[in-house]
Amino acid sequence: MQQDSSVSKYSGKKHVKFSDEALALAHKIMKRYPEGKQKSAILPILHIAQAEFEGWLSVETMDYVATLLKIQSIEVYEVASFYSMFNLKPVGKCVIEVCRTGPCWLMGAEDLVRFIEKKLGIKEGQTTPDGMFTLKTVECLASCGTAPMMQIGETYHENLTFEKCGAVLDEYKNKGEQVSHWRKERIKHHSDIHR
Numbered sequence: 001m002q003q004d005s006s007v008s009k010y011s012g013k014k015h016v017k018f019s020d021e022a023l024a025l026a027h028k029i030m031k032r033y034p035e036g037k038q039k040s041a042i043l044p045i046l047h048i049a050q051a052e053f054e055g056w057l058s059v060e061t062m063d064y065v066a067t068l069l070k071i072q073s074i075e076v077y078e079v080a081s082f083y084s085m086f087n088l089k090p091v092g093k094c095v096i097e098v099c100r101t102g103p104c105w106l107m108g109a110e111d112l113v114r115f116i117e118k119k120l121g122i123k124e125g126q127t128t129p130d131g132m133f134t135l136k137t138v139e140c141l142a143s144c145g146t147a148p149m150m151q152i153g154e155t156y157h158e159n160l161t162f163e164k165c166g167a168v169l170d171e172y173k174n175k176g177e178q179v180s181h182w183r184k185e186r187i188k189h190h191s192d193i194h195r
């Protein structure tokens with residue numbers, strides 16, 4: 001897979017370019033919109049960009065997305081910084097998103113976050129030194145009936161107790177490098193959605 005993020009010796013900026021597979025998918029999605037309205041494709045294109053570049057969006061990546069969509073970079077920054085599913089700094093292979101909204105909070109989300117922090121030895125917003133886990137808290141993930149819950153990648157883990165949550169984290173840790181294949185899987189996932 002061709003995926004370019006080399007550094008220019010002139011500007012010091014990274015050259016960012018999608019792989020052929022991701023670029024073809026991006027063009028397919030953009031073609032769904034009338035000429036001049038490609039901005040409407042910004043959310044799926046940002047998802048693809050995040051999957052292409054290790055799970056986060058650098059300024060260079062967002063600038064590249066702006067070029068693809070023929071819009072101003074600031075328009076991409078605004079969207080990317082609004083939604084919690086986009087990461088603006090490097091993250092671990094597994095991004096843990098614990099819901100902190102009312103129903104989950106009432107069912108013990110705060111204690112769950114403290115439990116995860118203790119288990120992984122990091123604070124909310126941080127990544128473990130081995131680059132395996134990043135811990136985030138997010139607003140309602142629309143699974144309030146199974147609170148408390150968390151999302152890792154595209155999987156929901158629901159009705160969590162400390163024991164269940166610990167077992168889930170151990171399972172991901174045991175998968176080790178296998179988990180790093182998620183990026184390829186995500187591109188495939190987006191290809192399936194936008195067939």
Ligand code: FES
Pocket residue numbers: 099100101102103104105139140141142143144145147149
């Ligand atoms: S409040 Fe947590 S999923 Fe809705």
